[in-house]
Amino acid sequence: MNDYKNPYIIEFPKIGDESIGYISVTEFNNNQLPFEIKRVYWTYNTAEFILRGRHAHYNTEQILIAINGKILVTTELANSEIKVFTLDKPNIGLYIPPHVWHTMQYSVDAVQLVLASTHYDENDYIRSYNEFKRIYSK
Ligand code: TYD
Numbered sequence: 001m002n003d004y005k006n007p008y009i010i011e012f013p014k015i016g017d018e019s020i021g022y023i024s025v026t027e028f029n030n031n032q033l034p035f036e037i038k039r040v041y042w043t044y045n046t047a048e049f050i051l052r053g054r055h056a057h058y059n060t061e062q063i064l065i066a067i068n069g070k071i072l073v074t075t076e077l078a079n080s081e082i083k084v085f086t087l088d089k090p091n092i093g094l095y096i097p098p099h100v101w102h103t104m105q106y107s108v109d110a111v112q113l114v115l116a117s118t119h120y121d122e123n124d125y126i127r128s129y130n131e132f133k134r135i136y137s138k
Pocket of ligand 1: 039041043052053054120
């Protein structure tokens, strides 16, 4: 159980300056992404009282980026360790490995971009918290 990976913050390059604005970028093979991207999706117009996520994945690795606004991400590892991350800069991402229960809360103006390592597959989700605890208590 101890060899599961931890979530961590990734700082993407921020090219430009105040007068012209910025570009942030990433590419596979630049040693920054821990996986090759297979899917990109984005989440927006989520009210502040809504908690999204509330699941873990068996295989999927993801990077969450607050392109606009603020996202509070709570992660719970298989060993029950809980961490809270604040994403509020468009050049900052949060890597979420497999086997990590995660929930997200968004500011009204938040736009979340997600880079994922797999194609969408509902069978890769663990959607029940009790099931998550049961699987990783073994
Ligand atoms: P879900 O991953 O549960 O969203 P969140 O974690 O943000 O609450 O997905 C919500 C719905 O969208 C669910 O019915 C599945 C669908 N969906 C896709 O069809 N493809 C995708 O790539 C994703 C991420 C979700």
